[in-house]
Amino acid sequence: MLKNVCVCMLLLLTTTSISLAQTREEKVRQDREKVEAGGYWIYNDLQQGFAQAEKTKQPMLVVLRCIPCEECVKLDEELMEKDPQLKPLMDQFVRVRLISTNGLDLSLFQYDYDQSFAVFLLNADRTIYGRFGTRSHHTLWSEDVSIEGLAQAMQGALKLHANYDTIKASLKDKQGKQPEEPSPEKFPLLAGKYRSRINEKKDIVKSCIHCHQVGDAQRDFYLRQQKPLPERILFQYPHPKILGLILDPTQKATVKEVQENSIAAQAGFQPGDEILSLSGQPLLSIADVQWVLHHAGEQDQLKANVKRDGKQLELTIALPKGWKRSDDLSWRVSSWPLRRMVLGGAVLEPTTAEQRQQAGLAADAPMALHIRGLGKYGLHATARRSGFKVGDIIIGFNGKTDLARETDLLAYGVNALTPGQTAEVTVVRGKKQVQLKLPRQN
Secondary structure (H helix, E strand, O other), rough: HHHHHHHHHHHHHHHEEEEEEEHHHHHHHHHHHHHHHHHHOOOOOOHHHHHHHHOOOOOOEEEOOOOOOHHHHHOOOOHHHHHOOOOHHHHOOOEEOOOOOOOOOOOOOOOOOOEEEEEEEEOOOOOOOEOOOOOOOOOOOOOOOOOHHHHHHHHHHHHHHOHHHHHHHHHHHHHHOOOOOOOOOOOOOOOOEEEOOOOOOOOOOOOOOOOOOOHHHHHHHOOOOOOOHHHHHHHHHHHHHHHEEEEEEOOOEEEEEEEOHHHHHHHHOOOOEEEEEEOOOOOOOHHHHHHHHHHOOOOOOOOEEEEOOOOOEEEEEEEOOOHHHHHOOOOOOOOOHHHHHHHHOOEEEEEOOHHHHHOOOOOOOOOOOOEEEEEEHHHHHHHHOOOOOOEEEEEEEOOOOOOOHHHHHHHHHOOOOOOOOOEEEEEEOOOEEEEEEEEEEO
C-alpha cells in the first residue's frame, strides 16, 4: 500500500509540474496520443468496446476520467497499467477509456456525477456487474478508493462473468430507470451548447461535457419547472458512513468500523463482516453500496447478506425518515450552483468553539455558520453586494434557526424559496446581531 501511495504522489507531483506548462487542450491531445499509441485501451469509442466484448466473450472495463482533473491521477489508466496487481486482471477485460459524457447513454451510465473518475464493469449485453469510484471529500481519496479495492472489484466481476447464466437475475437492479433525458446534451441546460461528440479538431475542452455538468443539468431540469428537487437528486449516492458503516477501501464491501448508536450498529453489523449482497444485489465496491442506498426510499428496510466467521447471516438495515439528509453536500462540485442560488456565493463552515465564544454564542447553539468566503464575480458576488462579510456568523435564515450545517441550509433554501424571493438572514458580526436580506437566485 505504501508503495502505491508513493507512486501516486510521484505521479501527482510530476503531472502537476508538467501541467503548469500545458493548457487543458494540450493535456487532452497528449492523452489521446499516448492512449492510442499504447493500443491497450479503446479510446472514447464505446460501441467498438461492445462489439469487441461480444466477439471475444470478455467482460468490459469502462473508465470515465476527466483529463484535466489532477486528482484523478491517483487511479488513472497509466497507473493501472503499471500496477502488477491490476495488469493481469485488466488483460481479461475489453478496456474502454471515455473522456467526456457527450452522447453518453444515461439509461446505462448512471453514477455519482460529482465523480471525476468512475469505472463500470459490464457484460457485452450491457448488464452491469458493478461500479467502482467513491468520493466523500474534495481531495482526499484514501478513505474511499484504492488500487487494492479496484483489484477486488475486477476479481469479483470476473467471477460474476464466469457464472453469468446463473446470477444474471441478481443483476437486474444494477441498471436504473429511464433518466429525465437520454443523454446529457439533451437536457435544457446543455441543449444548443454541446453536441453528442466533442470537437476533436479544435476547442476540445470547451466542447466537452464534464460529469458534474450532468448533475447540474438534472437539478436544472426540475428547478426550471419550479418543482422541488427530489431527495434522490439533492442527496445523490449517500455514503455508507452516514449509516455509521465504515467500509474498508481495500476490499469490496468489508466492514472496517461500526459507529456506536448508529443505524449500522442497530442493524447488527460488526467489524470484519463481509457484505455479500444488499437488497439482493451482489457487491463489488463501496460504489455498489451507494447505488443501493441511492435507490432506497426516504424510509426503507434493506436486507443485507453478510459473511461472518465463515457463516452467512441476514441483517436488516432500517432507514428512518430523512436519513439521506445526514449526508454532506459541501465537498461536491454541485454545491457551487446551490451556493449561488441560496447563499449568493457565500461559503460556510461550522464555527469553532473559539469563534462561538468570541461572538457571545452558546457552545450548544443549534445554528452558527461561519462565512469563510464570498464570491467576487457575477451572481456569486450577490452576498457580498448584499452586505455580508467574511467572518459573519449566520444564526438565522428565513426564520429557521436549526440549520446546523451548510448542507442543511442549502437543502432547505433551494426548495423552500423560489427565484426572486428574499430571505431574512440574521448574522453575528463581532458581538452584534445584524439583519440582512438575501435573494434566492436562479
